[in-house]
Amino acid sequence: xxxxxxxxxxxTGGGSGIGRQSAIRFAREGASVLVVGRSANTEETVDxxxxxxxxxxxxxxxxxxxxxxxxxxxxxVSELGGLEVFFANIGVxxxxxxxxxxxxxxxEEVYRINVISCFLAIKYAGxxxxxQRYGSIILTSSAxxxxxxxxxxxxxxxxxxxxxxxxxxxxxxxxxxxxxxxVLPGLVxxxxxxxxxEDARARGVEGKLGHVTPLKRPGRAEEIxxxxxxxxxxxxxxxxxxxxxxxxxxxxxxPYGRIAL
Amino acid sequence: xxxxxxxxVCVVTGAARxxxxxxxxxxxxxxxxxxxVDVSARRLEPAVAELVDNGFETRGYGxxxxxxxxxxxxxxxIESEFGAPVAVxxxxxxxxxxxxxxxxxxxxxxxxxxxxxxxxxWTMQAAAPQMERRGGGSIVNLSSVSAFYPAKDSIAYSxxxxxxxxxxxxxxxxxxxxxxxxNAIAPGMIGTPASVAQFDEATIATRQAxxxxxxxxxxEEIxxxxxxxxxxxxxxxxxAVITADGGWTVAAK
Numbered sequence: 001x002x003x004x005x006x007x008x009x010x011x012t013g014g015g016s017g018i019g020r021q022s023a024i025r026f027a028r029e030g031a032s033v034l035v036v037g038r039s040a041n042t043e044e045t046v047d048x049x050x051x052x053x054x055x056x057x058x059x060x061x062x063x064x065x066x067x068x069x070x071x072x073x074x075x076x077v078s079e080l081g082g083l084e085v086f087f088a089n090i091g092v093x094x095x096x097x098x099x100x101x102x103x104x105x106x107x108e109e110v111y112r113i114n115v116i117s118c119f120l121a122i123k124y125a126g127x128x129x130x131x132q133r134y135g136s137i138i139l140t141s142s143a144x145x146x147x148x149x150x151x152x153x154x155x156x157x158x159x160x161x162x163x164x165x166x167x168x169x170x171x172x173x174x175x176x177x178x179x180x181x182x183v184l185p186g187l188v189x190x191x192x193x194x195x196x197x198e199d200a201r202a203r204g205v206e207g208k209l210g211h212v213t214p215l216k217r218p219g220r221a222e223e224i225x226x227x228x229x230x231x232x233x234x235x236x237x238x239x240x241x242x243x244x245x246x247x248x249x250x251x252x253x254x255p256y257g258r259i260a261l
Numbered sequence: 262x263x264x265x266x267x268x269x270v271c272v273v274t275g276a277a278r279x280x281x282x283x284x285x286x287x288x289x290x291x292x293x294x295x296x297x298v299d300v301s302a303r304r305l306e307p308a309v310a311e312l313v314d315n316g317f318e319t320r321g322y323g324x325x326x327x328x329x330x331x332x333x334x335x336x337x338x339i340e341s342e343f344g345a346p347v348a349v350x351x352x353x354x355x356x357x358x359x360x361x362x363x364x365x366x367x368x369x370x371x372x373x374x375x376x377x378x379x380x381x382x383w384t385m386q387a388a389a390p391q392m393e394r395r396g397g398g399s400i401v402n403l404s405s406v407s408a409f410y411p412a413k414d415s416i417a418y419s420x421x422x423x424x425x426x427x428x429x430x431x432x433x434x435x436x437x438x439x440x441x442x443x444n445a446i447a448p449g450m451i452g453t454p455a456s457v458a459q460f461d462e463a464t465i466a467t468r469q470a471x472x473x474x475x476x477x478x479x480x481e482e483i484x485x486x487x488x489x490x491x492x493x494x495x496x497x498x499x500x501a502v503i504t505a506d507g508g509w510t511v512a513a514k
Contacts, residue, residue, distance in 0.1 A: 001263045001265070170473050170508045171473055171508065171511050173473060174474075174475070174508065175473070175475050177474075179474070186497070213499070214434050214437035215437055215440075215497065216437065216438070219497040220497070223496050223497035226494035226496070227489075227495075227498065229494070230494065234485075235488070236485070236486065236489075237482050237485070238482035238486075238506070238507050239482075239503070240507055241508040241510075241511035242503065242505075244501070246497050246498050246501075247499075248497050248499050249430075249433050249437060249501075252433065252500035252501060252502070253430060253434050
């Protein structure tokens with residue numbers, strides 16, 4: 001399957017989880033990938049891609065800082081030869097501190113990483129892509145953006161902002177050939193959710209994870225990557241400003257259980 | 262080309278033309294075995310011939326999906342003729358008229374809902390046991406942006422397409438334990454001859470100018486989305502309604 005042949009993609013949060021699997025999937029579909037992450041595992045993702053014969057570069061940097069985002073777009077264009085796909089995928093969970101005790105500092109940090117990073121991706125990838133009149137920008141949102149009790153409050157609110165950014169940016173880019181969409185994962189084992197999975201394993205209730213979803217299981221990072229690849233490719237050429245839920249059905253059905261987080 | 266649907270028996274209703282035919286074509290390219298259904302056997306014949314010419318294993322079934330007994334019998338025939346249970350069902354068939362409230366008549370509404378709502382229940386009812394026997398399946402129902410943002414003279418059509426959303430999500434809950442996924446696609450304006458014929462040129466130009474992507478969609482673009490949902494690439498997508506409208510409905514005006 002080579003729907004991204006000749007394309008150049010940036011994937012942030014690429015050192016693990018959804019970002020790593022998406023970078024691998026994009027490369028399998030023919031893309032050259034600039035893998036961005038904050039730690040050494042970014043290099044591991046690149047090694048995995050190269051081991052399969054793919055082309056990838058690593059960049060270790062904070063993708064929520066303006067100068068860094070500008071630099072990664074510049075580097076992708078200069079070293080990989082262009083930029084057609086930007087998957088803005090970094091995120092933090094926030095804390096489950098009781099609402100009345102939460103601090104502005106926590107909210108600012110959650111918004112900086114979850115929302116401002118997406119704005120910056122749209123700004124800098126958008127400048128390049130609107131000029132070439134082609135591109136696909138994908139933002140990682142969450143099922144928590146649509147419903148309560150699927151994540152921390154600051155996290156849920158920040159992801160709702162990401163949804164709106166996908167819609168407003170798609171509209172702002174009207175007539176430019178640049179599409180902006182969000183993918184909304186449900187519960188998936190990643191660096192962000194590792195504690196949930198480890199706690200469940202420690203208590204011997206791993207089988208209960210994801211049991212509130214109709215599919216009765218958590219998702220796999222590869223399944224989110226498949227949706228991201230669809231949105232990155234021309235298979236989604238008429239999909240713009242959309243929120244694509246990949247959550248086993250949890251957001252579209254009657255809430256009939258509480259999610260343990 | 263991709264082979265994400267290799268060897269899977271895929272039923273596509275309303276397959277004689279437009280979006281249905283484009284879906285059959287794309288699924289064929291991805292390796293599917295095609296059971297094409299249309300109310301008109303005469304209209305279906307050239308479509309099936311074209312698909313066979315393209316090298317796809319294809320059989321045609323001239324059946325009205327609004328008739329429960331006929332649908333049940335057709336699915337039994339499909340399983341026996343393909344020698345395998347159905348893996349994918351695309352509910353695309355629809356019959357619609359657009360009338361202002363005062364002119365809506367019972368015969369029109371009955372016929373619309375028989376095909377576009379009840380028909381989906383009959384096909385799902387017949388397909389689900391076959392999917393269960395093979396360990397799972399994927400059902401994709403065609404809704405419309407009209408379910409959420411109705412256009413003029415579309416009271417019956419909007420109700421019908423909103424009905425598709427409800428039955429899709431309800432079926433997702435019920436069929437999940439059988440590992441059957443049920444999702445819907447909500448296309449915006451797709452430039453099929455049938456849809457374009459409804460509008461004059463000025464209306465078409467106005468509509469296209471309202472869309473961030475600036476144009477009507479192509480049937481192939483809906484087919485690509487259907488292929489994603491039908492294949493294992495959509496394995497964690499359940500009960501979702503995915504709009505493909507060129508961004509038409511993201512703006513307030």
